[in-house]
Amino acid sequence: MPSSRLFDPPVIVSNTVLTKHTSHTMNRYFSILAVLTLCLSCASRPKQSPQTIEAAMVAALQWQEANPIQAKAPTDWTNGAYYTGVARAHAATGNPVFLQAIADMGERNDWQTYERYFHADDVAISYAYLYLDEQTPDVANLQPTEAWLDAHLNQPHEWKAGSRSDEKTILWWWCDALFMAPPVITEYAMRYDDRALLDTMYTYYRETYDLLYDQEEHLFARDARYLWTGSPDDRREVNGKKIFWSRGNGWVLGGLALMLDELPQDYTHRPFFLQLYREMATKIKAIQPDDGLWRTSLLSPESFDHGEVSGSGFYTFALAWGINNGILDRGDYLPVVYKAWRGLQAAQQASGKVGWVQNIGADPQPASADSWQNFGTGAFLLAGSEVLKLDN
Structure with a gap:
């Protein structure tokens, strides 16, 4: 994809900073070290203001609303993930265009989930319903979600019984x-x-953690087919390493930020x-490409x-959320998030369309400038909703 250097912010040294720095410490000249430090600090900051970030988010929403897509139905997981981003965008900006999009979607869908009660994907759409109900009570019908x-x-279901012989x-x-x-x-x-409901959620979450979380790599296998046993039959990358899918781990880390934002x-x-x-934030920071x-x-x-946008977007959201909530060290993680x-930004086209998104899958595959998904x-x-808060 295009080099991120095209989107690096200009290094600007204000007269005010120069005057203050000169009068208090250095008389007339910056030392070479001070100049380099200032340039590195500026290079770690985004070019866009919070208002411009919001404008980019609105453009993305408007393009997506004009180009609807889903894998199975308007209530499926793809729209669930999309409208979760819309909900967080409204929470961050207060811009009514985001809330209206949720209300319109809910009316179209008659506030339904998707059809499989046993499949976690099919309730993702309800995050937006719950958010709308919090903002404007008595509009959303939460009975289908309940x-x-x-x-x-x-x-009961066979997945819970552990009676299947597959993954x-x-x-x-x-994951x-x-x-x-x-x-x-x-x-x-x-x-x-209802903390008992939280405890039930924890029980099922812990099952997934115990099965799929790699304690050495601090990453999740997508499912049991990608677990590492040391056998020659293990699925592995061409370089011989374990297969850890970016979007799969993005789902987990992004979901953790959403949960921690609410857990008492x-x-x-x-x-x-x-x-x-x-643990996951530390790992993701350590393996960020240049x-x-x-x-x-x-x-x-x-x-x-x-680069790939869906996994990266979830990471950006989760890491920025950690900074904004005092969980991650600002000095360590701010350059990661801004980069x-x-x-x-480079993946968003002038129309508002967001490209470089890997298509629906279960393992690493390529993307392109024109590949997109809701x-x-x-x-x-989600990323924009936390990035625009970083200087507030």
């Missing part, structure tokens, strides 16, 4: 599920002050989620040597 949650968490041996058997259902359950539980400070299992968030955007294969960037945001737009909106 019915889905009851069925999902309480009705679907637990309820949330793929993407940790974005789709847990944030919705958390929002709902906090709405009705005194909730029994909050330390577990916080520790997992910190141009800011993560590759689709996290440990084999050479497999598809270009990533510049890469995301969940990629959602990731872009």
Whole structure:
């Protein structure tokens, strides 16, 4: 994709800074070290103001609303991820265009979830319903969401029984599920002050963690097919390393930020989620490519040597959220987030369309300037919703 250097901010030294610095420390001249430090600081900051970031987010929304797409239905997980980004965009900006998009979508969908009560993907759309209900009560109908949650968490299913011989041996058997259902359950539980519901969510989350989380790499396998056993039959990258999918881990880290934003400070299992968030954030920071955007294969960037927006958007959102909430060190992570945001900017076209999004899949695959998906737009909106707060 285009070099991020085209989007680097100009290095500007204001007269005010010069005058103050001169009068207090250096009389007439900056030292070479001071100049380099100032330039590096400016280079780590975004070119765009919060207002311009918001404008880019509005453009992305307007393009996506004019170009609807979904994998299966208007209530499917792709729209769920997209409208989660729309909800967070409204929360960050207060711009009514975002809230209206959710209201219009909900009316079109009659506030329904998708059809599979046993599949975490099919409640992702309810994050936006819950947000709208919080902002404008008595507009959204939450009964379909309540019915889905009851069925999902309480009705028996073969995935829960562990009776299958394939990878679907637990309820949330793929790591993407940790974005789709847990944030919705958390929002709902906090709405009705139901900590028992949080505990149920934790039980199923912990099953996924125990099965798919790699304690050495601090990353999630997408599902059990990608677990590493040391066998010659293990799936591995061309460089011999484990396969860790960028968007899959983006789902997890982005979902953690959404959950931690709502979980009470005194909730029994909050330390577990916080520790997992910190471990993954540290890993993602350590493997960020120089141009800011993560590759689709996290440990084999050479497999598809270009940035990818959906995974990178979720990482940018999650890391910026950590800075804004005092969980991640600002000095360490701010350059990472700004570099990533510049890469995301480069992927947005003049029309508002967000490209460089890997298509629907389960493992690392290439993207292109013209490949797009609504969940990629959602990731872009999520990133923008936290990046624009960084200087506030």
